[in-house]
Amino acid sequence: MKILVTGGAGFIGSNFVHYLRKNYPDYQITVVDKLNQQGNIENLRPIMEEIAFHEFDLVEESKLLPIFEAGLDYVVHFAAETNVDRSIEDPDNFVSSNVLATNILLRLSRDHGVKRFHHVSTDEVFGSLELGTDDKFNETTPYDPRSPYSATKAASDHLVRSYFHTYQLDVTISNCSNNYGPYQVPENIVPVFTLMALNDKPLTIYGDGKSVRDYLFVLDHCRAIDLILHKGKAGETYCVGGGQEQNGIQIANSVLSITSKSTDLKKFVTDRPGHDRRYAIDYSKLEKELGYKPSVTFEEGLRQTIDWYQQNEEWWKPYMERFYVPQFMKEDVE
Ligand SMILES: NC(=O)c1ccc[n+]([C@@H]2O[C@H](COP(=O)([O-])OP(=O)(O)OC[C@H]3O[C@@H](n4cnc5c(N)ncnc54)[C@H](O)[C@@H]3O)[C@@H](O)[C@H]2O)c1
The missing domain is CATH 3.90.25.10 (UDP-galactose 4-epimerase, domain 1)
Structure with missing residues (x-):
């Protein structure tokens, strides 16, 4: 299987690339990452010889095209500007990376026969819950983003769904809670x-x-993405929590x-x-349908x-x- 991992030098993306090397040693992994303030090539250093790494911005479509032309089975899309405080100071950069780049990846996936596009998103698209209640976000919670970061992630989620309905591209989406772990x-x-x-x-x-x-250990998140990528239903969204x-x-x-x-x-x-x-996640759909449980x-x-x-x-x-x-x-x- 040939898999493109965008943002694979960032925190969760690099943990996922290590996870793939360990659990799917026959996969051919390509990583594209522009190495912004969060991206760090050192995260991939131990496995650099075993993957193909490209440093460029995903909006540079001409650099992305040959990777799709060479054939891809899966795209797992982690790349995004992610720091909420930075989004308050510089929202433009977030629109470019989180919305425009996602559309380019979707269009290339549609045009080059990608078998599944998995989009990694956040629970921040759902807004905020009251303190002191038992309410939780789930897959039916209406979107109510509050920061430029969450607004651009919400826009990208909608774009991903639109490619499923309009072009029948096989997509899945995960909205996860706050990750923590190595390489953050x-x-x-x-x-x-x-x-x-x-x-x-x-x-x-x-x-x-x-x-x-809600805190989610990054390796549990990698296991959840593995389940959704390989066993999730096309067009579905799954909430992932810890x-x-x-x-x-x-x-x-x-x-x-x-x-x-x-x-x-x-x-x-x-x-x-x-x-x-407050954010809290009801991950019962992922648990019931695909057997996920935080470890x-x-x-x-x-x-x-x-x-x-x-x-x-x-x-x-x-x-x-x-x-x-x-x-x-x-x-x-x-
Ligand atoms: N960290 C969390 O707690 C959390 C929670 C919910 C959702 N998410 C989502 O998970 C994904 C990964 O998050 P993370 O914490 O690993 O982020 P991160 O900031 O550590 O990594 C993102 C990576 O994407 C790269 N990138 C950004 N824009 C790019 C572009 N235009 N072209 C190429 N590369 C680009 C960066 O260089 C970086 O290496 C994001 O989509 C984020 O919205 C994260």
Whole structure:
């Protein structure tokens, strides 16, 4: 099987490429990644000889075309601009990568007989849930994106569905919750808190620290995509969650406890504009139809993740020199 993984040098994409090498050693894997602030070629270094890697922006259609002309069975589309804070500062870039590039990939997939196009999306397209309720997002939840990031992901989901209905392209979509695990750049809560704790720096908690997210260990996410790609029904959407709801204060406390650091390292900072209060995922469709179940608790996954960061200092050290601080937080940390 010939498979194109877009965004395969990013956090989840690179974990998925490693997963494919291990579980489908006969697959011919091509990765396209423009290596933005989140993309890191080091994520693929150990398997570089075993895959075909191309560095370019997916909107450069002339560079993409020969890959499709050579024949592809599957496309798994991870590539996207993903940082919500960056989307507030520079939405244009998000429209290009998340919407325009997705349309180019869909059109080329349609025209070159791709057997399945799997689109990786987010639960952020559904908006926000109330704190203190048991409500959860599922496949029938209406779209209500709040940030330029989630709005562009919502647009791309609609485009993917339109190619199924209009052109009968075989597509599947997954909307997943917050991932954590190895190779995540310190722009998301788990790696930021981990690296701050390991370096005895303050753990900056947005707002009151009570916003809740569902946490999904990245290898469970890779298993879910494997199931959907190989066994999912064409045209269907599947919600993927970890079943582990946590707020910012809880995560800070867990990281400080696992790393044996003082709880005094917690620091509350200005909240993100339009910060959604709660996300939770009902993954029962994926469980019932394809047999998915998350394999680790948040506590176990967090220990494994912190262990990975402790053992891979050479990977994260460069990020400490160019730490990204969102505009709205600048005064708090200066
Ligand atoms: N990380 C999460 O918690 C999470 C949650 C829900 C959904 N998702 C979705 O999963 C996918 C992967 O997320 P991630 O956390 O690995 O993101 P990431 O930012 O770590 O990786 C994205 C990769 O895509 C590449 N890329 C972006 N635009 C590109 C373009 N125009 N051309 C070529 N390459 C491009 C980047 O260089 C980067 O390597 C995204 O589509 C995201 O929306 C992520």
